[in-house]
Amino acid sequence: MKKVLITGASKGIGFELAKFFAKKNHALYLIARDEKKLKKLKKEIKEINPKLPCYILSFDLLEINKIKNLILNIKNRFGTVDIVVHNGGTxxxxxxxxxxxxDLINSFTINYFAPYLITQKIMxxxxxxxxxxxxGSVGGINGSVKFPGLSSYSPSKGALITLAECLAEEFKMTNFRFNCLALGAVQTEMLKKAFPKYKAPLSPKSISSFIFDFAIKxxxxxxGKVLxxxxTTP
Ligand SMILES: NC(=O)c1ccc[n+]([C@@H]2O[C@H](COP(=O)([O-])OP(=O)(O)OC[C@H]3O[C@@H](n4cnc5c(N)ncnc54)[C@H](OP(=O)(O)O)[C@@H]3O)[C@@H](O)[C@H]2O)c1
Known part of the structure; x- marks a missing residue:
């Protein structure tokens, strides 16, 4: 049983990903702002795996000053952590x-500063x-196709991509592993915001199956890889 922290678990990809871990008996600590949706997820997880340790916490990734307390809470409930999936995003x-x-500050705080500081404090x-x-996102990769309207989002994901590379280098003498999955289009609320008329070939469930396998293996x-x-490209 691995102990897994997933951010952004209240809907979309994070919601489905949590259930993949639950099915394979991995303990979960799930965060997002929407407590009602997190409770719904916990209920579904308990139906899948009644005895599984599963903790939920309403936490706003904008509140980076509270990350120290968040990690303390994780430590008290979990002790240690084996897998972190920085999935929460805006x-x-x-x-x-x-x-x-x-807009710019919020994008970078949620998509970059929060995962940066959570990683630092959870070490x-x-x-x-x-x-x-x-x-991450394909749009954050240098040289990828870019889209109008995403000048705050895509650069914040670009920073996240570089962070994965930096951490892998800085901690190469350890057995920690840092990787970035730069996703393409997945049919979620976020995708609708970016491309309202586009229908993505991937569902949150199908991409989560891949993220789960990647997280484990x-x-x-x-x-330090960015995959x-x-x-497809929208
Ligand atoms: N869908 C795509 O096509 C696509 C493509 C490339 C990359 N991605 C990335 O995949 C990840 C998941 O996205 P998704 O498509 O599943 O989006 P989504 O359905 O909009 O879900 C986003 C998640 O992030 C959480 N979140 C947003 N703001 C937050 C905040 N201030 N504090 C805490 N949690 C917050 C949301 O929870 P609350 O609202 O409850 O806080 C929600 O659980 C994101 O990092 C996104 O950038 C998605």
Whole structure:
């Protein structure tokens, strides 16, 4: 049984991913803001696996000053952590000239500063072969196709991609593994915001099956890698 932290578990990809871990008997610590949706997820998880340790916490990734307390809470309930999936994210779809300072700050706080600081603070309780996975976006990869309206979102994911590479280098003398899965289009609320008329070929369930397998096995084969997980471009 691995102990797994997933951010952004209240809907979309994180919601489905949590259930994959539950089915295979891995203990879960799940965070997002929407407590009602997290409770619904916990109920579904208890139906899948009644005895599984599953903790939920309503936490706003914008509140980066509270990350120390978050980690303390995880430590008290879990002790150590084997897998972290930095899945929580936000997307602003606005033309460049309409982006407000607040949009930019929120995008970078949720998509970059929070995963950065959570990783930093959680390190003392990571197990020796812990696997930290950053959920990036194909749009954050240098040279990929870009789309109008995503000037705050895609660069924040670009920063996350680089972070995975930096951490793998800085901690190469350890057995920690840091990788980034740069996703393409998956049919979720976030995708609707970015591409309202587009129908993605991948569902949250299908991509979660891949993320689950990668989280469990990928650390043996990859470190500091950015894997584009995409079959099409919107
Ligand atoms: N869907 C795609 O096509 C696609 C493509 C590339 C990358 N991705 C990435 O995949 C990840 C999951 O996205 P998704 O498509 O599943 O999106 P989603 O359905 O919109 O879910 C986003 C999750 O992030 C959480 N979140 C957002 N703001 C938060 C905040 N301030 N504090 C805490 N949690 C917050 C949400 O929970 P609450 O609202 O309850 O807080 C929700 O659980 C994201 O990192 C996204 O950038 C998605």
């Amino acid at each position: 997307l602003v779809n606005k033309s460049f000239v309409k982006i407000k300072k607040e 003392p309780i990571l197990t020796k072969k812990a696997h930290v996975i950053f959920i 990928g650390g043996e084969f990859f470190n 584009p997980v995409s079959s």
